[in-house]
Amino acid sequence: MNKQKLTYIDLFSGAGGLSEGFINAGFKPIAHVEIDEHACKTLETRLVYHKLKEENKLGHYHDYLLEKTLRSDFILKHGDKKLSESVLNIGIGGKSNDTIFRKIDELAGDNDIDLIVGGPPCQAYSLVGRARDKKGMKDDPRNFLYKEYAKFLKNYNPKVFVFENVMGLITADKGRYFTNMKAYFKRIGYELDFTIPNAADFGVLQKRKRIILIGWRKNSDFNYPEFTKVKKSWKIQDLLMDLKKLKPGEQNNITKYKKDSSEYLNKFNLRNGVEFVTQHVARPHNNRDLEIYKIAINKWLKDSERLKYPDLPNRLKTHKNEKSFVDRFKVVDPNGYSHTMVAHIAKDGHHYIYPDAKQVRSLSVREAARIQSFSDDFFFEGGRSSAFRQIGNAVPPLMAYEIATKISEKIV
Structure with missing residues (x-):
């Protein structure tokens, strides 16, 4: 398989830190789904950047950064309809999923979806969020967004998925959420494993530990990748x-x-x-x-x-x-x-x-x-x-790039 053609959907995309790593590793985004309007505009701007980079026309992008071009003109002249439509400013869940599925199907055309990546909002799992909420976030509906994520897995049956979140996910509700989540993903046909790497291991100058849960279709020739740590330390x-x-x-x-x-x-x-x-x-x-x-x-x-x-x-x-x-x-x-x-x-x-x-x-x-x-x-x-x-909400692109690179080496 030509790795340049490995495709993915990015759920709960935010500004696109995770996606940036996957694009730089040679993956092709089919769609980004994000509820925040400003983050969606950031995603759209960045997709135009990557388009201009491929065309060797980054001067147009630099003109935009230098405020020589209005954003509306920049997007109109240098983007395209499909690119803009691939950024879905929609909240995931409920009846919205039908709309999202329909739009992704139109964007994908005859292409399969090789991966799904993303991580639901972490406030319900974070230690700080639970400390500030009187009920410890137990009634927060975001606790169960992994089930919405799973609906995309069932609908598109990707070869691999990447689920990123905060360490508090493991301890939320005394570990029951994480246990139930893993069991749910297995029930719908995926083997999985996770590690808790520190972003600093990948060259990010930040102490940032996150759960990286990766799932793959049962009976497929795939196992959890071993990430390469950056040996030299900078300040x-x-x-x-x-x-x-x-x-x-x-x-x-x-x-x-x-x-x-x-x-x-x-x-x-x-x-x-x-x-x-x-x-x-x-x-x-x-x-x-x-x-x-x-x-x-x-x-x-x-x-x-x-x-x-x-x-x-x-x-x-x-x-x-x-x-x-x-x-x-x-x-x-x-x-x-x-x-x-x-x-x-x-x-x-x-x-x-x-x-x-x-x-x-x-x-x-x-x-x-x-x-x-x-x-x-x-x-x-x-x-x-x-x-x-x-x-603050983003996945560091350097960390995402290492994850994407190792996955690309293992997908068959």
Whole structure:
């Protein structure tokens, strides 16, 4: 089989981090299904990028990034109808599935669906989500989205599926959800296995453990792949060193690099091949937060200690609860890996403080994207907050690429 023609559907696609890895590994997307409108626009923009890349016409894409072309004109001139229709802005479940199946059938034509990839929203499984909900998320309907995922498996009978989610899935409801999920997938005709790799093993400069459950048709010549770990370690400073210094609230959407590319950036192709970068924008902060950030930065850089809320001067405290979420102000470690990137970065940035006393602020959109291993030419539609949310929810493309590459070697 020509591996260039291996096809897939991406469910709960988000901004397309998982899909980016599969496309870069030579797979062909038939459809992406995602409920968030801004994420769908991001997916569409990225699909046009890949189309122009194949046509050796990336100059048109760069013009869009440089704001020389309106998005509507860019999509109209350089996309096509089938490409745009392949991004389905629909929630999965209920009667919507009939509409989704019909549209995917039209898009696939005579092509089989070789894989289904994706991971339902993780809030119902996450430890933080359960801690914040009075019922521990037991009544959350998202607990059972794996059954909706399974409907696509039954309908398209792919050779392989990839189901990515947070580690809390294993412990949710004392492990019953995960046990039931595995049994359900087996019941509909799939063998399966899972591992809990750390994104850092694949070159992502982030401590991010996730469940990667892979299923394959019973009686097929397939087994769970063994992933190759990146042996050399780099640091966050290798990832961020070439980006322009920013002040809080600085909104220059297009900036030039301040330094040449690093070994890390070159190895993993995170620079976009041109001399500008987009979305290196920082959110504004009030004076109180900036003072707290400075304390947190100095404490981490000088003593390698995290700031705890009770340690703040009383004048900087805003509530009396000193027992819950005391580590909400966290500096990204410049001499190691970042802590896990999550969607909450869209809210306030307190958990992702830039590690420099001369740049007291939280991470920019581009810095967060790099920590998730998105290349600099990956553009997130919908504004700053939406971009942060999309980035935090994403599967790191470098991690996805390794998964896709190993699967492509095993599919018969």
